[in-house]
Amino acid sequence: MSAAPxxxxxxxxxxxxxxPDGPLLLRGDHLVEAADGSRHRTTRPVSxxxxxxxxxxxxxxxxxxxxxxG
Amino acid sequence: xxxxxxxxxxxxxxxxxxEDRQIALxxxxxxxxxxxxxxxxxxxxHPTLLTLRHQLEGVFLAELRERYVxxxxxxxxxxxxxxxxxxxxxxSLARFxxxxxxxxxxxxxxxxxxVYQLKEADPTTWAIPRISGAAKVALVELQYxxxxxxxxxxxxxxxxxxxxAACRLDPAYGAYVDxxxxxxxxxxxxxxxxxxxxxxxxAAMGFLAAFEATSSLPARQxxxxxxxxxxxxxxxxxxxxxxxxxxxxxxxAVRQICAPVVAEHPELVDDVFFGxxxxxxxxxxxxxxxxxxxxx
Numbered sequence: 367m368s369a370a371p372x373x374x375x376x377x378x379x380x381x382x383x384x385x386p387d388g389p390l391l392l393r394g395d396h397l398v399e400a401a402d403g404s405r406h407r408t409t410r411p412v413s414x415x416x417x418x419x420x421x422x423x424x425x426x427x428x429x430x431x432x433x434x435x436g
Numbered sequence: 437x438x439x440x441x442x443x444x445x446x447x448x449x450x451x452x453x454x455e456d457r458q459i460a461l462x463x464x465x466x467x468x469x470x471x472x473x474x475x476x477x478x479x480x481x482h483p484t485l486l487t488l489r490h491q492l493e494g495v496f497l498a499e500l501r502e503r504y505v506x507x508x509x510x511x512x513x514x515x516x517x518x519x520x521x522x523x524x525x526x527x528s529l530a531r532f533x534x535x536x537x538x539x540x541x542x543x544x545x546x547x548x549x550x551v552y553q554l555k556e557a558d559p560t561t562w563a564i565p566r567i568s569g570a571a572k573v574a575l576v577e578l579q580y581x582x583x584x585x586x587x588x589x590x591x592x593x594x595x596x597x598x599x600x601a602a603c604r605l606d607p608a609y610g611a612y613v614d615x616x617x618x619x620x621x622x623x624x625x626x627x628x629x630x631x632x633x634x635x636x637x638x639a640a641m642g643f644l645a646a647f648e649a650t651s652s653l654p655a656r657q658x659x660x661x662x663x664x665x666x667x668x669x670x671x672x673x674x675x676x677x678x679x680x681x682x683x684x685x686x687x688x689a690v691r692q693i694c695a696p697v698v699a700e701h702p703e704l705v706d707d708v709f710f711g712x713x714x715x716x717x718x719x720x721x722x723x724x725x726x727x728x729x730x731x732x
Contacts (some may be wrong), residue, residue: 374713385691386516388687389683389687391684391687410681410684411581412574412577412578414680414687422656425678425680427458428680429656429683430653
């Protein structure tokens with residue numbers, strides 16, 4: 367597919383964003399398999415996947431990582 | 437019907453007492469949202485009312501600026517903004533609801549919240565045409581989620597209205613505006629003021645970042661408190677939704693909206709922090725007002 371007129375390379379938003387000391391942001395629709403093998407369909411334009419392992423709403427981030435900071 | 441001829445005693449604008457000023461500002465801002473059944477829609481842009489609004493905003497802004505405490509450092513930006521927001525002390529209404537609130541006190545919180553939550557996300561939408569590039573795209577993604585991500589019944593304002601009705605409270609827009617402490621109007625007016633002024637777009641985005649970054653964990657406490665009190669599951673669900681939504685939105689707001697805004701316009705850094713402070717400051721004032729009211 368050719369680029370739209372005026373489109374600049376590298377200006378698109380990333381599909382996956384690793385947030386320092388925070389979750390993984392996922393852009394778009396995905397089927398996410400949690401650590402326990404359960405599967406979850408994303409429902410938002412952008413979703414946050416837990417990276418600290420302490421969320422109460424796996425696989426989604428619930429902000430718990432903020433309580434773990436020393 | 438209020439229309440056509442507008443007679444405003446302008447000098448009273450700046451001199452009226454604090455509560456009158458906030459009520460007047462709130463009413464003037466509402467002309468830009470849903471308006472009033474008995475007020476002429478053309479008054480939204482009436483020069484006399486805009487002049488009065490300008491005077492009231494001047495007094496309000498001076499109050500906000502006077503309380504603002506600038507950050508010691510703004511680099512690295514995202515980490516400093518998160519730390520700055522977390523570092524502003526204040527009473528936690530959500531923790532009180534989680535552990536101690538009576539049923540009536542929890543309902544007071546919901547009445548106070550209803551003034552904003554029934555137009556949730558609307559004031560921030562004013563800022564969309566005022567920012568550009570990746571920040572604008574991320575703001576629209578965030579707002580799309582607030583507005584139900586394509587499903588009208590999942591709009592956050594609708595979820596809150598359903599929660600109110602299930603708690604046997606009035607879900608009509610503005611139903612409790614006469615009953616809530618003036619600090620509720622301050623919070624709403626702060627959002628509207630920053631959203632409606634392009635000059636304060638950086639602060640509007642900072643306000644958004646702080647709002648989202650102080651929402652996810654308190655939403656969990658609110659949900660637990662509402663369930664502890666046996667209040668309607670629909671309202672607890674509203675807060676459940678915000679645990680996950682705002683864990684996304686805080687990252688979007690700080691890293692994908694505020695960060696590119698200040699990368700493009702470094703002169704807006706202090707405005708972003710001012711907006712973040714103002715959000716927490718106005719939330720703290722509201723929390724203190726409710727807690728003091730119950731203690732009295």
